[in-house]
Amino acid sequence: MSEALKTTPAEAVSAKVLAITSGKGGVGKTFVAANLAAALTRRGQRVLVLDADLGLANLDVVLNLHPKVTLHDVFTGKATVDEAIVKAPGGFSVLLAGSGMVEYSRLTPEVRDEFVRVLRSLLPRFDVVLLDTGAGISDVVLFAVSLAGEVLLVATPEPTSLTDAYAAIKVLSMQQKRRQVRMIINQTVRPGDGRAITGQLQQVLDRFVSTDTGRPVRLIHLGDIPADPSVRDAVMRRQLLSINNPNSPAAMAIAQLANKIDETVLIKA
């Protein structure tokens, strides 16, 4: 069995599907997804961002998109998946679930099958698919994460965010047998914060979370995004940071994150 198979849950659709999730809402998950997608696109990757929160994601808000056709129309047979894919300002593709999907928050086996079918059909056309999931451990989130080869977990240094991140990692490792989770610490104050936080989370996980394989989940510190007023400015203008303020510290940090994902995650996919 190859190393990739051992670290990826059985349900994962492909190693190039990356879930972006968080323990708590409001930590910048969708902001990270959108801006990371733009940064990966600039590196020459064909990127799709998929609203995996089934209509509750704020991707359309962050990117100022108003699509007429969404995944909901695909599921109900009113449109093809190609009609539902829109181009975002950063040059990457976006597939929004649409507000009609909220009724699918009851995640029936049919909805799951359809979601997987759509995801699989899109894979050949993209180098990387980012799943913008909801926060926490609802079954919609757990389902979306289970499809991904890798999990990127966004947290901020606040104690509430860390507690919820820890709880989410615990569930991912115990219920989904995740072997590793990549951490993005957003809104850090000083260099080194993110690495220290990741190390701290790892220590507590090692002590309290045991898996049936005996190997605890491994956290990999992917990088920090420093607290930066230009982020708020870009979000308020509903623009990508790389367009609004490409030389800001946060934009540069996101470019570095994309670099690292390219070189360490996607190279295996």
Next chain:
Amino acid sequence: MSPSQAPAPIDLSSLRLDTALALLAQDEELHPPAPESTTGYLQHLIDGLCELSLKDPLTGLANRRQFRAVLEREVDRVTRTGESALLLMLDIDRFKLVNDGHGHPAGDIVLQSVANTLANCVRPMDTLARYGGEEFAVVLPGCQAAFGRAVAERIRSIVESTPITIAPGVAINVTVSIGGSFTLPWVRSPISLWIERADHQLYRAKSEGRNRVCLDFPPDSTVSAEEKGLLFYDVPDQDDAGTSTDQSDPADSANRK
């Protein structure tokens, strides 16, 4: 209906009750009602029919209809309370061999015996159901993750060690494979998913050799005070920036992998 309007009196002799009475008469626990008053008589009859419609006739356990209703109620409850509940799916191992080797009446006796054994293993608040064929289900409300395996293991070992007399002087032993899954606390998850997760574990138990228990990990999202204490213990404060000099080297964490 206005209160002044009394309902028209019912003439029992004008109702066709023969089939209903015959159904009740077949069941030893549901005797046909004694005709005291018309209302009491009909209520008794209706109650009896309702009970019949929720029971499996062979084993007396809940049938699939009641099982689903119990599961729905349980999901409602855990969504509100955040409590845990366990669903066990049990399947008698190699049941076909019993039917083929000893005949279907013996198979029926085995089903009844296993149902009885189950009834002795669970709490009054638990629901036992015959899910179909030789498959049973147990719904255990308020069952904490730590006790789930103990309960399932107890059921498995008692079934294994209980001889079943299928004919005078002929006793056999059967085993069961058990799969179980917990509800997601606070989450309104459809019961079909809950059943599917338990079924998946049952499949695992079967494929790993039968006569065993497989449970899926409950999604334990609770964070104890002790864990919280440690989580924030070492986050550097303003005076403690010295440990972070390696941060800017992007190759560093790549090397650690």
